[in-house]
Amino acid sequence: MGKNVTINSSNIRDMVSEIAQDEREKLETELSGRLLMLKIDSATCRDRSVLGINVQYSDGKGVVLRTLAVRDLTERHMSEYISSVVMDVLRQYNISLQQVYSVTSDNGANMLKAVSLLSDIQERAVSNEDATCKETEEIGEDVEMVGEDEGSQEEPILQLDSVSHGHVLRSVRCAAHTLQLAVDDSLKQASNIIAKARRVAKRLRSQNVVCVLKRMGHKRAIVDCATRWHSTHDMLQQLLELKTFCEDMAPTIPDLHLSESEWEYVSNTVDALKPAKIATKCLQSDQLTAGEFYGVWLKCSLDTEKLASPFARKVAQCIKARQSTLFDNDAFIAAVFLDPRYRLFLTECQTEKAKIHLYRTWEAIQNLEPRNAASGSDVCAAASPTQSQTSSDDEIEHLLMEKERDTSSTQRRSHVSIMSLLDTYSKEARLRRTEDVFQYWARYSVSNPDLYKLAMSVIPLPVTEVSVERAFSSLKFILSPLRSSLNEKVLEDILLVRLNKQYGL
Structure with a gap:
């Protein structure tokens, strides 16, 4: 800071x-020209509502996570307002909506609708751009067709160029939140037993019982938060450890009494929730890919189905009922398809669906590439008017210019071959689950750069938005009771610096 700096609030x-x-300028440069994946979530702290926006992509070695903003919300959390805030943040970083590949959010209706609005905006923008390109090509074709035969071979190429599939933005629901909803659905069946167990836990936390527990060397009982099933699992598990104590004290303290069938139901509930709890912790990883999530979800479902209790079967049914909202998604299926460890789980129909979406994604990637190559040539030509005028009279130079234009057009249409590359890839051997998918694709960076580029744009699909919730943990630390009136701009700047330094920017 230097010796002559006066440290004060201003x-x-x-x-x-x-x-x-400075961080925003670095991020703007870092994110320029990339296909990006957003994660959004809202929270309320100290009577202030904020919207957290993270961005995720791959650098070829792993998943890169950045915080774009933790923006104060001044209006009702309507879908139109949330989408406008997201658009405003994207404009702040000069990020085009065409760069957005997916938006991960929770299952809230306003969030899902906001993502749908963003997808519609992208679709309209792509359609307008395609229409403009088509008109330009038709005008150019009319000029080039003068003096040529009607049997020219240009028509099929023009028809191919007129096909555009740049609209790729998809809404991805948070897998951790979806799993929580599935467990909540199953817990409704056990609400009576849980209510009785909660009554026993509260009685165990009374002062006279706590003193007895301490003398006997037992841990203190836990009372759950009804909206967080993790705490319910922990409460029931701790209660099982105190089962003998409760049975011994029940004659003198009737509130501690549970029948043997009720104790058995509590035990079955703890066992049935354990796979889901393990899966939830795995879903909190920052480097989790869609393929790895698929493996975590499948293991949770299989481990739960192995249990013979009726409650475990109910949990397994709820998980399967909710998983369709996650698996029936173009972006998710495409990411799993490009993960050779889990690709074989996809059906033939899903495989074809993934290829179609990847074709569109490749079109979007091609559209993001710098388009100033042709304009650069025009600038060079304009810099030497005499030479340009001389070349225009040269028939050979004129033919070379046409060939150059045809070559550029062919390069722009090189994405057509991506389907054959995907077909070839789908026939390759499965990769072991213990292998690193990023190291696998790194081998293709030289031999097959197009497929490598496509894979690195799709594989880091965020299946959860837990990183945004971590941003809210920092918000609670910064927006303390002594600093609850921080200016919204200052608060956003502090969180931007803190969170991006935390993730290594």
């Missing part, structure tokens, strides 16, 4: 703002 605020602006 100077520090200005320094934080400067550093935050």
